[in-house]
Amino acid sequence: MPHIVLFSGGSACRSTNLALLSKPVRLTRIVPAWDSGGSSKVIRENLGVLAVGDIRQALMTMAHGEGRAGDVVKVCNARLTSGSEADAQAEFALYAEARHPLLERMEPGLRGAILNYLRIFRAAIGPGFDFRNGSIGNFILTGAHLAHDGDINTAIFVFRKLCDIAGHVWPSTEAAGVTLSAVLNDDTHVTGQHRVTTLEEEPGRIGIRQIELAAGDGGVPANDAALESLESADAIVFGPGSFFTSVLPHLLVDGIVPAIARNVHARRVFIGNILQCRETRGVDLARMLDIAAGLWQERGGAGARPFTHVLANRQLLPFEKTVGAFAYLGNGALEEACARIGAEAVIGEFEDPWQRGHHDGRAVADVLSSLLPS
Structure with a gap:
């Protein structure tokens, strides 16, 4: 084809x-x-890994288009409550400790892989992380990223196999810590993808002259x-x-x-x-x-x-x-x-x-x- x-x-x-x-x-x-907003920003800064939000979203779109609607896809597409921090932590624990109904009825091999990646993520992120509105798929994919020695391509391959996704999704770079910045027509510098894409009306009217990508030095x-x-x-x-x-x-x-x-x-x-x-x-x-x-x-x-x-x-x-x-x-x-x-x-x-x-x-x-x- x-x-x-x-x-x-x-x-x-x-x-x-x-x-x-x-x-x-x-x-x-x-x-x-180079996603630098929301929970992706916190995970990037705490763990020094590639932002996985856009990757996970594209993989879920692939799953939807291919008609994948099994329990693994439901778990990977789930988001935690946006209520209190305590409620979000309790909900995350339902997944990480295999007490969520979707995991309880899952085939043991699939359940074991998901639990492994969630527990790796929880151990790496440590106490104090705000789980509110967090994506379970992001946590699983980040856990796989860490489990496979920082190889995002292997982590994506494993995630696709778990969800039975045929289509491919790749980040254009494997480098962690990539920063997007923009220079406006008045020479103002705006650093961070989340700041560029949410420009206020006045800087938006001034307009962007050029953009830059950087990873370290x-x-x-x-x-x-x-x-x-x-x-x-x-x-x-x-x-x-x-x-x-x-x-x-x-x-x-x-x-x-x-x-x-x-x-x-x-x-x-x-x-x-x-x-x-x-x-x-x-x-x-x-x-x-x-x-x-x-x-x-x-x-x-x-x-x-x-x-x-x-x-x-x-x-x-x-x-x-x-x-x-x-x-x-x-x-x-x-x-x-x-x-x-x-x-x-x-x-x-x-x-x-x-x-x-x-x-x-x-x-x-x-x-x-x-x-x-x-």
């Missing part, structure tokens, strides 16, 4: 991910490794599993997702751009978002393509097109329309931008008719399937 590799973040590409799983394709998600090396996926891909898809925090930063990972450029067979498709967001106020799709193309050239893509196709939502009205706090993403001078990078614009009605501001996953998946090389 043709192989589609999807660079993405979390929820924005969920509908596309699910729709692609209904097609006769093999699907790989490459997700960020050196660069950010690519995950070999991600590189292997790119080399075997028939289509490499960017987005949908937060442009400056979930999609574009992958190009900053050492080795990613050259690996894409070497695959001359694959289609390279950029999917424009439906709406602007906090980090892209006032930025249109044509400008996004110019920014991505500039970074592509800087990172070793010279001589190759960054994208062969660009999916853009059709602009139906001659004025700016909003959904909630955000306007629809304008296409801008799209034809000119595509001409500069040698891409073909594919304009269609890609908005979900039932969820304003979201992509219609089936419409996107149908176009992606039609673009696959024969």
